[in-house]
Amino acid sequence: MSPKSVQKIAKVFIWGGGAITVAVLLGIILYVLIQGLPSVNMEFLITPPKGGLSGEGGISTATVGTLYLLGITLAILLIPGIGAGIYLAEYARDNRPTRMVRYAVETLAGVPSIVFGLFGFALFVTALHFNFSILSGALTLVCLLLPTLIRTTEEAIRAVPRSYREASLAMGASKWQTIRHVVLPAAMPGIVTGIILCAGRIVEETACLYVTMGGSAAMPTSLLKGGRTLSLHLYYLAMDTNAFDKAMGTGAVLIIIIIIINAVTNLLSQRFQAKMRGG
Amino acid sequence: MDPKMQTRHLDFYYGENQVLKRVSLNMKERQITAMIGPSGCGKSTLLRVLNRMNEVIPDTRLQGEVLLDGNDIYASGVDVVEVRKRVGMVFQQPNPFPKTIYENIVFGPKMLGRRDKAYLNETVERSLRAAALWDEIKDDLSKSGLALSGGQQQRLCIARALAIEPEVILMDEPCSALDPVSTLKIEELMQELKKQYTIVIVTHNMQQAARVSDWAGFLLMGELVEYAETNEIFSRPQDKRTEDYITGRFG
Amino acid sequence: MPSHVVVDRTAKHVVLICASASFVILGAIFIFTMREGAPALQEIGLYNFLLGTEWRPGQEMFGILPMTVGSILVTLGSMVLAIPIGLACAILLAEVASFRVRRLLRPAVELLVGIPSVVYGLVGMLLIVPAVREIGGSGFSILAASLVLTAMVLPTIISISEDSLRAVPKGYKEAALAMGATQWQMIWHVQVPAARSGIMAGIVLGMGRAIGETMAMIMVIGNSPIIPTSPLSQGRTLTGNIAVEIMYASGIHRSALFSTGVILFLIILVLNTVATFALRRGLKAHHVA
Numbered sequence: 001m002s003p004k005s006v007q008k009i010a011k012v013f014i015w016g017g018g019a020i021t022v023a024v025l026l027g028i029i030l031y032v033l034i035q036g037l038p039s040v041n042m043e044f045l046i047t048p049p050k051g052g053l054s055g056e057g058g059i060s061t062a063t064v065g066t067l068y069l070l071g072i073t074l075a076i077l078l079i080p081g082i083g084a085g086i087y088l089a090e091y092a093r094d095n096r097p098t099r100m101v102r103y104a105v106e107t108l109a110g111v112p113s114i115v116f117g118l119f120g121f122a123l124f125v126t127a128l129h130f131n132f133s134i135l136s137g138a139l140t141l142v143c144l145l146l147p148t149l150i151r152t153t154e155e156a157i158r159a160v161p162r163s164y165r166e167a168s169l170a171m172g173a174s175k176w177q178t179i180r181h182v183v184l185p186a187a188m189p190g191i192v193t194g195i196i197l198c199a200g201r202i203v204e205e206t207a208c209l210y211v212t213m214g215g216s217a218a219m220p221t222s223l224l225k226g227g228r229t230l231s232l233h234l235y236y237l238a239m240d241t242n243a244f245d246k247a248m249g250t251g252a253v254l255i256i257i258i259i260i261i262n263a264v265t266n267l268l269s270q271r272f273q274a275k276m277r278g279g
Numbered sequence: 280m281d282p283k284m285q286t287r288h289l290d291f292y293y294g295e296n297q298v299l300k301r302v303s304l305n306m307k308e309r310q311i312t313a314m315i316g317p318s319g320c321g322k323s324t325l326l327r328v329l330n331r332m333n334e335v336i337p338d339t340r341l342q343g344e345v346l347l348d349g350n351d352i353y354a355s356g357v358d359v360v361e362v363r364k365r366v367g368m369v370f371q372q373p374n375p376f377p378k379t380i381y382e383n384i385v386f387g388p389k390m391l392g393r394r395d396k397a398y399l400n401e402t403v404e405r406s407l408r409a410a411a412l413w414d415e416i417k418d419d420l421s422k423s424g425l426a427l428s429g430g431q432q433q434r435l436c437i438a439r440a441l442a443i444e445p446e447v448i449l450m451d452e453p454c455s456a457l458d459p460v461s462t463l464k465i466e467e468l469m470q471e472l473k474k475q476y477t478i479v480i481v482t483h484n485m486q487q488a489a490r491v492s493d494w495a496g497f498l499l500m501g502e503l504v505e506y507a508e509t510n511e512i513f514s515r516p517q518d519k520r521t522e523d524y525i526t527g528r529f530g
Numbered sequence: 531m532p533s534h535v536v537v538d539r540t541a542k543h544v545v546l547i548c549a550s551a552s553f554v555i556l557g558a559i560f561i562f563t564m565r566e567g568a569p570a571l572q573e574i575g576l577y578n579f580l581l582g583t584e585w586r587p588g589q590e591m592f593g594i595l596p597m598t599v600g601s602i603l604v605t606l607g608s609m610v611l612a613i614p615i616g617l618a619c620a621i622l623l624a625e626v627a628s629f630r631v632r633r634l635l636r637p638a639v640e641l642l643v644g645i646p647s648v649v650y651g652l653v654g655m656l657l658i659v660p661a662v663r664e665i666g667g668s669g670f671s672i673l674a675a676s677l678v679l680t681a682m683v684l685p686t687i688i689s690i691s692e693d694s695l696r697a698v699p700k701g702y703k704e705a706a707l708a709m710g711a712t713q714w715q716m717i718w719h720v721q722v723p724a725a726r727s728g729i730m731a732g733i734v735l736g737m738g739r740a741i742g743e744t745m746a747m748i749m750v751i752g753n754s755p756i757i758p759t760s761p762l763s764q765g766r767t768l769t770g771n772i773a774v775e776i777m778y779a780s781g782i783h784r785s786a787l788f789s790t791g792v793i794l795f796l797i798i799l800v801l802n803t804v805a806t807f808a809l810r811r812g813l814k815a816h817h818v819a
Contacts, residue, residue: 003712010714014626017618018635021688024681025638028645028653035656083548091542092549093337104553110735110802111559111795112742114769118791119559121776122566143555150552163374167436170332171387171443172364174534176541181390186377204646207744207769211776234648235745238655248656251649258644266637275377358532 029255036252039245045253049233051217055243059250061219065134065227068220069209070202072138073145077198081146082191085153090179109147116144117208125212132214135223140212141205145198152197156190156272157183189272193265200261203254206231230254281349283308283477284329284366284447289343291324291333291501298324300501301343306447306494311469311478313492313509315485317524321501322481323371326449329479330366331359347447364391367445371452373432375424375439380416383424383435387443402442410438411468430461434468441472448472450480454487466491485525489513497521563791570785579789585755585766587775592786594793596757600672600765603758604747605740607676608683613733615680616687617722620729623688624695625717643685651749654678659750667762670752675765678746683736690735694728694812695721727812734805738798744769768794 047058084101092098120140130136160183168178184191206229214226215236228236230250237247282305291299298321306312314322327333328345331352344351352362364387375383384406385399393399403420407413412434416427424435433453440448450469454462469478469491482488488495489509496506497520505512505521516522571579574592582593619639623632658677663669698721706716722729744767752764753774766774772787772794779787 003715007712007714010718011626013614014618014622017615017620018622018627018631020615021619021642021684022635022638024684025642028649028681029641031653031657032649080548080551083545084552087545087549091545101549101553104556106806107799107802108552108556110738110742110798111556112744112769112798114742114744114772115559115563115791115795115798118566118772118776118788119562122562122788123558143559146552146555150549161374163370163372164376166332166335166368166370167374167376167439168386168390169335170330170363170368170370171390171440172360172362173387173390174360174538176538177390177534179541181386182376200644204644206646206648207773210745210773231646231648234646234652235749238648238652238749244652244656247652251652254646254649258646259641262637262641262644266640358535360532360534 029259032248032251032255035245036248036250036255039249040252044246044249048219049217051236053240055237055241055246057217059230059233059253061217062228062230062233062250063253065213065220065232066203066229068134068227069138069141069213069229070199072134072223073141073202074195074199076138077142077145077149078195080142081149081194081198082153084146084150085157085191086179086184088150089154089157090175090183105147105150108143109151111144113144113205113207114211116140117211119143120208120212130224132212132216132226133224134213134220134227137209137213137227140208141202144205144208145201148201149194149198152194153187153191156187156194159190159272160186186275189268189275193268193272196261196265196268200258200265203229203257203261204231205229206235210235230257281308282306282346283348284479285344285346285349286325286328287344287346289325289328289345290341291321291328292340293336294338298501299328302498302501302503304496304503304506306477306479308477309473309475310493311473311480311491312494312496313488314479314481314496314498315483315488315524316498318483320498322498323451325498326368326451326479326481329447329449330363330368332363332368334359364443365445366447366449367440367443368449369433369436369440369451369453372456373429373436375427375432375435377423377425379421380424380427380435381420383439384442387439391443406438406442409441409472410434411464411471412438428461430457430464433457433461433465437465437468437472445476447477447479450478452482453480454482454484462487485513497524499524560795563788563795567785567788567790567792570782570789573782574786579786580793583757585771587779587783587786590782592783594768594771594786594790596755597766597768597771597790598793599757600751601741601767601769603672603765604675604679604751604767605737607672607761608679608740609733609737610676611680612683612687612736616684616732616736617691617729619684619688620691620695620732621717621722623692625721626713639685639688642681647682647743647746648749650678650682651746654746654750662762665762668752668764670750670764671762672751672758672765673761675747675751675767676761678750679740679743682743682746683740686736686739687732690732691725691729694725694732694809697728697812698724725812727808731805731808731812734801734808738801738805741767741794741797741801742769743767744773748773768797 044058046060048061049057120136124130124136124139164182165178168182209232215228215232216226220227234247234250237243284306286302286304289299289302316322333339381403384403388402454465492509495509495512497504499520505518581595583595584591584593658674659669662671662674702720703716706720747767748770753766753770754764755766758765768790771790776787
């Protein structure tokens with residue numbers, strides 16, 4: 001075969017790969033939206049689900065559960081995540097402790113959600129007697145998300161030009177003042193992007209919550225009460241009931257949330273990059 | 280008159296690599312001292328050593344003394360923040376923070392604990408006037424520092440350095456990123472500033488050194504080859520290597 | 531001591547403690563799952579646990595071979611399609627596509643990562659499982675699971691391969707093109723080989739994601755703890771084994787599920803180490819060049 005005809009076949013292969021990827025994405029999104037949106041109305045959004053083996057009801061408690069979990073998880077996650085990012089970007093020397101921390105972050109990032117679930121089940125649910133609760137779920141998620149927030153924070157801080165730090169230090173600002181008043185403000189859009197990324201993961205995550213949150217359909221009234229997120233609710237609907245229309249409705253709500261989160265993340269990171277280029 | 284700053288038998292290493300070799304230098308008060316030499320000769324390193332900015336870079340080592348008003352700034356117990364407050368620095372690339380012009384200038388005083396509004400406002404005006412920038416931007420203080428032109432940015436950085444009322448100002452090739460008109464403005468500004476401040480400038484532009492400085496030192500591969508009054512060094516260099524460099528027969 | 535020195539020192543210690551949290555958590559995960567899993571391993575024996583073909587908690591039979599085989603099969607199955615599609619898409623993004631195409635395609639890839647795994651599972655249940663049923667069997671199968679996983683691992687393979695294709699020094703490309711190579715010859719004979727390590731890392735990390743996936747697998751694989759004999763037969767993954775049974779398990783059964791977690795953890799550890807190694811080698815290769 002002549003190089004020319006190979007080139008033509010290769011083009012089909014390359015563009016085919018892109019087309020299939022887009023087709024898969026659009027296929028999933030459109031299928032879920034078309035099948036799901038008809039079940040989504042005001043009543044669906046504000047009615048609590050019946051729970052158990054019944055597929056009746058809406059998604060109100062699952063929505064509250066998701067928001068509750070989101071708030072608690074981020075509240076616990078922010079300080080250790082951003083703090084560790086600051087350490088790795090600003091303080092860490094290339095020595096043994098640093099390498100151990102980096103190794104731990106990399107490894108944790110790859111550990112499957114269900115293994116975090118097992119851990120949370122053994123430590124928070126059983127050993128610490130938090131039982132199946134929002135708190136157990138949130139603490140498990142904190143462990144799971146820590147590497148994500150650490151990495152995005154570190155990257156955002158590293159993207160801040162060195163000249164900012166030098167200018168600040170040369171004026172007699174201390175290292176922490178420099179970090180607090182120059183580096184962090186400049187890196188903030190990048191860090192916020194990382195936080196939103198974590199928020200997206202909290203909305204998506206199911207496996208580790210399945211074994212730590214209990215899945216009660218009732219309104220979660222305290223940290224130590226069980227609950228379910230939208231993703232968990234979808235799972236229960238699909239597996240324990242035959243209410244596929246409601247499952248699809250929940251799926252449609254989830255997809256819309258994820259699309260919004262992705263759009264915000266993209267917008268922020270574009271802004272951030274433009275700013276770092278001095279725009 | 281005693282020199283404002285002095286280095287004595289200064290050795291400096293990056294890892295195993297010695298970049299300054301027994302440099303001894305006096306910098307006179309309210310005069311401009313210029314360091315010239317080819318790239319990599321150690322002149323920027325020497326400048327950074329003068330306000331301990333070298334300590335930002337890991338794995339470096341220093342021997343010898345750096346005296347400010349006769350006291351070693353590397354002596355144990357000396358607060359690095361205090362040193363940098365007295366010895367300010369302006370960098371090669373203008374590096375305003377991505378904050379407003381006002382915030383850029385009050386940054387230093389705020390870090391040093393000054394909070395009262397009246398003082399900060401007065402500092403902004405005083406510093407911008409001293410940096411010959413006040414008339415141009417007094418109505419735009421809430422604009423981003425990054426919105427200024429390159430030359431204005433550099434003068435903003437000078438104003439920012441002046442805001443902490445330093446005694447010495449170090450300038451690391453402050454005009455190398457600027458156009459000729461902006462360069463001229465900075466040079467005029469330096470003549471004004473030297474009435475009040477001691478200035479040390481690093482440049483690889485020999486004409487600039489000749490124009491602005493009172494004293495000049497020629498550094499070559501970490502060694503201070505020659506140091507004298509500027510007109511002396513440019514008209515009657517004592518060392519063959521200095522002569523080669525300033526007449527352009529060299530690197 | 532000046533107050534800023536105290537603040538500085540305190541801040542440094544606080545962020546250091548934050549940083550060590552990851553290490554503590556990793557250690558705690560390992561210790562907790564090991565400690566909970568140890569009784570089962572002692573009772574059953576490592577050999578019977580790893581190579582036993584029967585998982586019948588009622589009869590105290592705990593062999594995880596069916597699940598290990600299940601996990602490996604769905605992972606390899608997903609790679610069959612995901613590697614060529616992912617590589618093609620990565621080449622498109624890194625080399626061929628115009629700026630405008632890239633601006634559409636890249637968010638699409640990012641969005642694929644964001645879709646919750648239960649949504650993948652649900653779409654699999656309602657679209658792929660019935661389609662597989664047309665071929666034969668119940669439809670809940672290794673094949674259905676592999677197809678669902680394909681979509682889920684694509685973004686990992688695409689983004690890491692794209693990064694490493696981009697990291698190939700421009701000089702290589704220009705040299706090849708200047709010698710009269712077609713664009714495809716340049717890509718296939720110069721760029722892809724130069725990015726080989728990074729592409730391998732992407733594939734290995736994709737495999738890690740596939741092995742770790744839980745909910746979507748439970749929803750489409752049928753969950754029978756048997757060794758699958760064909761792509762159409764049901765199966766169960768290591769992850770699914772844990773999730774399906776942990777809520778009601780007790781005693782040695784519960785411990786055996788933790789042991790399953792330990793095995794999963796070790797598999798991921800190996801895969802991640804391989805990927806990290808490949809990525810480092812990729813970086814080094816370009817530094818030499």
